[in-house]
Amino acid sequence: MGRRSRDGAGPRPGVHKVAGGEAELLRDADREGGWMLLIGGVPQSYVDLADPTYLDFEYMRLMGDVVDLMGAEGQALDAVHIGGAACTLPRYVAATRPGSRQVVFEPDGPLVRLVRERLPVKNVPGLKIRxxxxxxxxxALADDADDLVVVDAFAEASMPVELATREFVADAARVxxxxxxxxxxxxxxxxxxxxRRVVATVRSVFRHVLLLGEPGVLRGRRFGNLVVAASRRPLPVEGLTRRAAGGAVRARLLTGDDLAGFAAGARPIEDGEDVAAPVPPEQVFGRP
Structure with missing residues (x-):
C-alpha cells in the first residue's frame, strides 16, 4: 500500500478518504504515466497521464471502440459522463476527438477533489466536472443536446439501480x-x-441496441463487465464485430435476434422497484 499523501498536488501513491469510503492510488510499474484508482479495494479507473488513448480495462476498450466508430472519424462530440472516477473515457474522447465538449456528473465531492489534485484534469480541453x-x-440537460451519454457509475462495487430504470433511460434518450x-x-x-433486465430496459426505449462482452462473462461463467450501446439510428455493428473478434480485447457482440433471445423473459426495471444490483463475489478483486 502506498504511503498516505500529505500536502502537494500531482500523482502520488496513497490512500485518501472519499464519500464512497477509502480511495487508493497505485502507480503502474510497467507504464510511466499509468495510475490505478481503487475505491474500497475495487479497481474503478486506470489512466495513463502520458497517453490518454491507452485504455487498460477490457470494458473501457470496448467503450472506446464504440466511440471510435461514432459518426465521422475525429469529429468532435458533445458528451455526458455519469460517474467520473478518474475520467478515463473523457480523457480519451478529448484526445481522439479534439474540440469535444464534455461534462462529468460525479456525486462524490472528495473524490472529485482527489482526482483534480492527484490525476489532474485541468489540461483536458472542453471538460467540466459537476x-x-x-x-x-x-x-437538468436540454432536449437533443448531446451525442453521447455514458453511464459508468458504481457505489460499493455495484451499479446504482436508479441509473438502470426505464424512466432514467428514457430521460437519457431525451437528451x-x-x-x-x-x-x-x-x-x-x-x-x-x-x-438481462438492463438490456430489456434499454430495448424498451431504443430501437437499436447491442451488447458487448468477453465470452466467459456473456455466458455467465464469471463476474465481469458488459457494455450496452443503444441509439435511435443503426449502430456500427459490422465494425464493432470486427474489432471484437480481432482486437486486443477478444469479445462477442449480440444484437438483433441474438440479443432478443438474451433478454427473453426479462422485464424492464421500473422506478420504485425493489431490485438489487449484483455485487462481485469475494474472490473478485480480492475483496474482503
Missing part, C-alpha cells in the same frame, strides 16, 4: 440527438439476471 448525481444532472448513443457499463455474473 458534483451532482447522475439523475439530477441528466434531468440525445437523433444519432446519439447511450453507453452503459453493467457488471454481472452467474446467469446474468440483472444484465
Amino acid at each position: 458534483v451532482v448525481d447522475g439523475r439530477t444532472g441528466t434531468a 440525445l440527438r437523433p444519432g446519439g448513443v447511450l453507453l452503459m457499463n453493467v457488471a454481472d455474473g452467474f446467469r446474468l439476471a440483472y444484465a
Whole structure:
C-alpha cells in the first residue's frame, strides 16, 4: 500500500478518504504515466497521464471502440459522463476527438477533489466536472443536446439501480440527438439476471441496441463487465464485430435476434422497484 499523501498536488501513491469510503492510488510499474484508482479495494479507473488513448480495462476498450466508430472519424462530440472516477473515457474522447465538449456528473465531492489534485484534469480541453448525481444532472440537460451519454457509475462495487430504470433511460434518450448513443457499463455474473433486465430496459426505449462482452462473462461463467450501446439510428455493428473478434480485447457482440433471445423473459426495471444490483463475489478483486 502506498504511503498516505500529505500536502502537494500531482500523482502520488496513497490512500485518501472519499464519500464512497477509502480511495487508493497505485502507480503502474510497467507504464510511466499509468495510475490505478481503487475505491474500497475495487479497481474503478486506470489512466495513463502520458497517453490518454491507452485504455487498460477490457470494458473501457470496448467503450472506446464504440466511440471510435461514432459518426465521422475525429469529429468532435458533445458528451455526458455519469460517474467520473478518474475520467478515463473523457480523457480519451478529448484526445481522439479534439474540440469535444464534455461534462462529468460525479456525486462524490472528495473524490472529485482527489482526482483534480492527484490525476489532474485541468489540461483536458472542453471538460467540466459537476458534483451532482447522475439523475439530477441528466434531468437538468436540454432536449437533443448531446451525442453521447455514458453511464459508468458504481457505489460499493455495484451499479446504482436508479441509473438502470426505464424512466432514467428514457430521460437519457431525451437528451440525445437523433444519432446519439447511450453507453452503459453493467457488471454481472452467474446467469446474468440483472444484465438481462438492463438490456430489456434499454430495448424498451431504443430501437437499436447491442451488447458487448468477453465470452466467459456473456455466458455467465464469471463476474465481469458488459457494455450496452443503444441509439435511435443503426449502430456500427459490422465494425464493432470486427474489432471484437480481432482486437486486443477478444469479445462477442449480440444484437438483433441474438440479443432478443438474451433478454427473453426479462422485464424492464421500473422506478420504485425493489431490485438489487449484483455485487462481485469475494474472490473478485480480492475483496474482503
